Amino acid sequence: MVTPPITVNPSSxxxxxxxxxxxxxxxTTTGDTSTSGAPTTSVTLKARAPSAPADTTTTDxxxxxxxxxxxxSEKDLADGLPRTTTTERETITKSRKIAKQYYQKLHExxxxxxxxxxxxxxxNALRSQFLNTHNRLRGSLAxxxxxxxxxxxxxxxxxxxxxxxxxxDAESHxxxxxxxxxxxxxxxxxxPGYKVNRHVLNNPRATKEGAVQAAMTTxxxxxxxxxxxxNMLFDSGEPKRGANNVLSWSKMAWWDNIYLGCxxxxxxxxxxxxxxxxxxxxxxxxxxxxxxRVCADCPAGQCDGDALCRW
Numbered sequence: 006m007v008t009p010p011i012t013v014n015p016s017s018x019x020x021x022x023x024x025x026x027x028x029x030x031x032x033t034t035t036g037d038t039s040t041s042g043a044p045t046t047s048v049t050l051k052a053r054a055p056s057a058p059a060d061t062t063t064t065d066x067x068x069x070x071x072x073x074x075x076x077x078s079e080k081d082l083a084d085g086l087p088r089t090t091t092t093e094r095e096t097i098t099k100s101r102k103i104a105k106q107y108y109q110k111l112h113e114x115x116x117x118x119x120x121x122x123x124x125x126x127x128x129n130a131l132r133s134q135f136l137n138t139h140n141r142l143r144g145s146l147a148x149x150x151x152x153x154x155x156x157x158x159x160x161x162x163x164x165x166x167x168x169x170x171x172x173x174d175a176e177s178h179x180x181x182x183x184x185x186x187x188x189x190x191x192x193x194x195x196x197p198g199y200k201v202n203r204h205v206l207n208n209p210r211a212t213k214e215g216a217v218q219a220a221m222t223t224x225x226x227x228x229x230x231x232x233x234x235x236n237m238l239f240d241s242g243e244p245k246r247g248a249n250n251v252l253s254w255s256k257m258a259w260w261d262n263i264y265l266g267c268x269x270x271x272x273x274x275x276x277x278x279x280x281x282x283x284x285x286x287x288x289x290x291x292x293x294x295x296x297x298r299v300c301a302d303c304p305a306g307q308c309d310g311d312a313l314c315r316w
Contacts, residue, residue, distance in 0.1 A: 122173035126180060127268055131217060135267040135280065136171045138221050139257060143169065144311030146258055148299060155232030163294040165302035166260045168313040175199060175266025175281040182279040186272035200285030202253045206276040213269050216276035220269075224253035237293040244289070252287060259286025260294035263316065 120132030146152045149162025178196040188205050204220035211219070231249045233239075239255060256262065257280075264283035269276060286293070300308035307315045 120171035122171075122176050122266075124173075124176060124180060124268075126184070126270070127176065131213060131269065132171055132176075132267075134214065134217055135221075136169060136265060138218070139169050139265055140311060140313060142221075142225055143258060144313050147294075147312040153229045154235065155228075155230060157232050157235045160228065161235060161237075161296045162299045163260060163312075164297035165300065165314050166258070166294050166312075167263045168309065168311070168315055169263060169265045172264035172266045172283065175264050175283060176268060177266070178281045179266055179268040179279040183268045183270040183272075183277045186270065186277055188277060196281065198285070199281040199283050200256050200287055202256055202280045202282070204278045206278070207274065208276070209271075209274050211276055213271065213276065216269050216271075216278055217267075220278035220280075221257070224257055227251040227254035228258075233293065235296070237296055239287060239289060239291055239293055241289050244287075255293050256280075256282045256286045258293055260292075262286050 120136055121129050122132070142152075143166050146160055147163040147166040149160060152160040154160045178199055179201075181195065182191060182201070182203065188203065190201070190203060202220075202224050204216075204223055206216045206219050208215075228251055231246070231251050233243070233251050233255070243250065243255070244252065259282070261284060262282045265280060267278070267280040269278040295302065299312050300314060303314035309315055
């Protein structure tokens with residue numbers, strides 16, 4: 006970042022840049038970024054021209070002050086700041102600090118928007134695979150044109166299904182499941198506020214990417230293989246259907262499941278994949294989603310190209 010130069014009136018025997026109230030400093034932080042990616046802080050220093058001295062005699066003290074104010078010291082050079090007074094240098098430094106904080110805040114927001122949890126056991130590419138596949142399938146369901154429900158024809162369109170966001174807390178719960186390779190599951194009290202989908206792929210030669218895709222395909226295929234009423238009511242009979250259930254599909258599809266976090270692990274002879282959903286869905290006597298015109302209940306302007314509701 007380059008700071009604009011300071012113009013000093015050469016006719017003055019003293020520096021126009023002093024620590025008096027005559028100096029005005031303006032700092033503006035913009036949304037533009039420099040080549041380093043940080044917001045640009047434009048600092049403009051304006052100095053009021055000094056009035057004529059009452060005495061034409063210039064004292065040694067005044068001369069010393071002027072020389073000090075207009076000399077670029079070693080500290081100025083080290084700080085990368087223009088030749089200026091201590092007060093103005095502090096103002097510029099404060100402006101730069103504000104700009105840095107602004108950039109950091111934007112970085113935090115962007116980090117939350119992307120699947121990046123810092124867990125070395127799962128790559129960002131796999132996080133994106135989990136999230137993008139879920140949202141693609143939810144969007145296909147919301148449009149009501151392609152997803153087949155056994156015995157009920159094509160699943161109808163949805164008045165609202167939210168776009169999912171990836172959640173690192175949910176991932177941490179999923180990681181608790183897979184890290185021991187114990188496929189029996191964990192008590193629900195160990196992950197309050199979440200519902201879980203689990204999948205075991207008995208193919209030691211598979212890849213994590215293949216295991217992840219196999220898990221989501223298996224869960225979602227329950228709709229086509231087993232079906233649910235066309236009004237999408239999750240009644241008391243759904244949890245009692247045994248092997249012919251849609252309990253994994255319904256968690257993937259549930260309209261207000263907004264948070265997703267998953268993990269996968271190669272456990273020697275098999276791959277273990279787990280996804281956590283919040284609020285969770287599968288609430289008895291509620292609807293997986295409300296049937297009707299696409300995005301009818303989504304606020305104006307928030308329905309995206311996948312027929313999912315942004316939030």
